[in-house]
Amino acid sequence: MRAAVLNEINKPWSLATLPDPKPAEGQVLIRMRASGMCGTDLHVHRGHIPVSLPKILGHEPVGEIVALGPGVTWLRTGDRVGVSWSQRGCGRCRACQEGRSLYCPEGQTWMHLGGGNADLMLAWATGCTLVPQGLSDADAAPIFCAGYTVLSGLRNAGPRPGDRVAVLGIGGLGHLALQYAKALGLEVFALTGTAAKKNEARGLGADEAIVASGDLGAGLLAAGGADIILGTTNSAAQATQALSGLGPEGRFVNMGALDGPIQADAMLLLSRQARIVGSMQNDRRDLVEALELAAAGKVRPRTELYPLEKVNEARMRLEAGQVRYRAVLQI
Ligand SMILES: [Zn+2]
Ligand SMILES: [Zn+2]
Numbered sequence: 575m576r577a578a579v580l581n582e583i584n585k586p587w588s589l590a591t592l593p594d595p596k597p598a599e600g601q602v603l604i605r606m607r608a609s610g611m612c613g614t615d616l617h618v619h620r621g622h623i624p625v626s627l628p629k630i631l632g633h634e635p636v637g638e639i640v641a642l643g644p645g646v647t648w649l650r651t652g653d654r655v656g657v658s659w660s661q662r663g664c665g666r667c668r669a670c671q672e673g674r675s676l677y678c679p680e681g682q683t684w685m686h687l688g689g690g691n692a693d694l695m696l697a698w699a700t701g702c703t704l705v706p707q708g709l710s711d712a713d714a715a716p717i718f719c720a721g722y723t724v725l726s727g728l729r730n731a732g733p734r735p736g737d738r739v740a741v742l743g744i745g746g747l748g749h750l751a752l753q754y755a756k757a758l759g760l761e762v763f764a765l766t767g768t769a770a771k772k773n774e775a776r777g778l779g780a781d782e783a784i785v786a787s788g789d790l791g792a793g794l795l796a797a798g799g800a801d802i803i804l805g806t807t808n809s810a811a812q813a814t815q816a817l818s819g820l821g822p823e824g825r826f827v828n829m830g831a832l833d834g835p836i837q838a839d840a841m842l843l844l845s846r847q848a849r850i851v852g853s854m855q856n857d858r859r860d861l862v863e864a865l866e867l868a869a870a871g872k873v874r875p876r877t878e879l880y881p882l883e884k885v886n887e888a889r890m891r892l893e894a895g896q897v898r899y900r901a902v903l904q905i
Contacts, residue, residue, distance in 0.1 A: 577692035583621035597643035609690035610634030635690025661701025724751035726856035740800035743807030794819025810834035
């Protein structure tokens, strides 16, 4: 099979021909069709998230199951599936016993079996989710990390009818966060420091786009404040600024791998009874809901498509902040 392989930190991913893998007990073999590229891939590329090398990246994979390992009874060859970051736990620790294997200290992810930037991918069957009809491979792929992450973020904020949601950072995650908040019937603001993204945010369904080159929180407060801020930026400075735009009992949900600590004003948190919530991909039902909303046409990832051979071109565009809004490899 062809594969894009990270051999060395900060070096271009090399296109290699590797032996076709075979699924072991509990695993499936997937013929890849689409593989989304996430900001987290850049952290891995730069060595900020350590993985054993060489490694095939790609944690937004969608494809067709072509072989089942022993013991896999509920999936079938021909099934169209995607694979989530968290694929299985040890089954025996406290978290696994509670059915919350995403907290398992020995949880298995793409880092163990390799990701989707290849013709074929191995995955634990427990990490696979069926892709609903009506959703293309390329549109389904970004849901498996970006869409899943932001819908869990929104659910983890406990949205109530009439809540005003501000999305901080309009990129791969943010452009989907806007659409999911809108799909759930909430009032949605886009919060950006880039004037050029104002019209784009409106086009994605934002009721209002607030461009604040000075202070994002002050800009948000001037527009009436937010009950929920979905933080998808990597900038700790922006997250810190945005906090002051929370209204009473507001929730700031951080989903970004920030470049530093959030500097929270204790008196602001106290006087508004505000909360800062950390959030990652949570219950699998958030992923299924995210896929179904996309299949129903209520959310549509904006993608740039690349063949596997152009994986480094896609990565460099992502590093330069030029991707609108998700780069997807078509395999
Ligand atoms: Zn990701
Ligand atoms: Zn466990």
